Amino acid sequence: MRTICRELSKHYLVDIEDEALVAGLGLHIRNLVVRASAGRPVSNPLAAQIKQAHPLVHELAIYFAQHVELAFDVPVSEDEISFIALHIGGCLERQRERMDQTSVALVVPKYYRMHEDQSKALAMSLGDRARVVATYTSADQDWSRVDADLIITPIEIPHLHPARQVVVSPLLTQHDLDTIHGAVQAARRRSSWLRAVHQLRQLVDRELFFSGGPWRERDEVITHLVAAMQAQGVVGDAFLGQVLEREAMSPTSFSKGLAVPHAMTMDAHRSAIAAYISEAPIAWGGSEVKLVLLVAFNADERRLFREVFDQMIVTLSESSRVQRLATPGTDYETFIADLMDLMDA
Incomplete structure (x- = not known):
């Protein structure tokens, strides 16, 4: 378990070399091997929900499951992958709470020890979600020079953006x-969205956008999109086989009409996304999709995978949003404008 966690951490640039996770996965995988060897599959009623709501965690679980299959020579089903995702997701959530903190500055009158007491009370209430970086006893500050995401203040501060202050x-x-807790959550969500939107502008190339093409089969779509990426120098010759291998592990289709095929390796020459809008539904892993986003990532840009992949799937988790992007005849400019608008929503 430690070896697989170490490989996964290096591959996806996540830190899951956690002893509590290793112990939990060790117990689970031992039982998984027993079940698989005995031909007694287990059902996970949350499997589809985990895949839809937490695509990055699901992807990490697939990588983990692939290594389990190689190590123990047993098949790992979609339901078992989802159980692994629960273990990994819990670890990442604890890590995210510790590391992805919002910085907060507190404005409170200096009256006896009130400023000290309120600062301590606020820090205790926020826990790992945010940190109090400064306490001011006056609102007469140059707030443009104050390095804090949120300003907690008893009086409204003129000329300070409303989204940055909590009265x-x-x-x-x-x-x-x-x-305050609600404002901290909104600040974290806003920061994450802005990063993803900025990065998507760099990833979606005009030369890799196709609308209303003749491709109607899953493998045919993947083959043509990979060929387009190769023509642009994005990926090498092995990429097509890697994408199809990933599909064999678990379909990358989503029930909302979207498919996001990709490889399990990050050896693209540069990171990019190829988009295809189909006029007719494409049969894909038990679902029908009309929007295909082929994703390729470079190892030196693994953070793009962590920040963009989840945000993009979550953004397109509603069928109405997929339908908006997958309108036949949509041109590149309209597609990008709509995608950016949805990401900002």
Whole structure:
């Protein structure tokens, strides 16, 4: 388990070399091998939901499952992959809470020890979700020079963007703390979306956009999109086989009309996304899709995979959004504008 976690960490640039995770996976994989050897499959009613709502975690679980198959010579089903995803997802969520913190500055009058007490109370309430980086006893500051994501203040600060300040009562009631928690969550979500939107502009090439083409079969679509990437110098000759191998592990289709084929290796010459809008539904792993986004990532840009992959799938988790992008005859400019608009929503 430690070896597989180490390989997964290096491959996807995530830190899951966690002893609690190793122990939990060790117990689970031992039982998985017993079940697989005895031909007694197990059902996971959350399998489809995990794949839809947490695509990156599901992808990590597939990589893990592939190594389990090689190590123990047993098949790992889609349901078992989802159980592995629960273990990995729990570890990443704990890690994210510790590392992806919002910085907060507190404005509170200097009256006896009130500023110290409120700063401690706020820090205790926020826990790992945010950190208090400064406490000010006056709102008379050059806030453009204050390095904090949010300013918690009892009085509204002129010329400070409303999204950056949270106006609370002077005594920090429980209602105020609830409001602050909501603002912290919104700040984290906003920061994540902005990064993904900026990166998508670099990834989706005009030369890799196709609308209303003649391709109607899954492998035919993948073959032509890979060929387009090769023509642009994005990937090498082995990429097509790698994408098809990944499909054999678990279909990359989503029930909302979207498919996101990709390889399990990150050896593209550069990161890019090829898009195909089909006029007719394409049969894909038990689903029908009309929008295909072939994704290729370079190892030196693994952070793009972590930040863009999840955001892109979550953005397109609603069928109405996929339908908006997959309108037949849509040109490149309209597609990019709509995608950016959805990412900003």
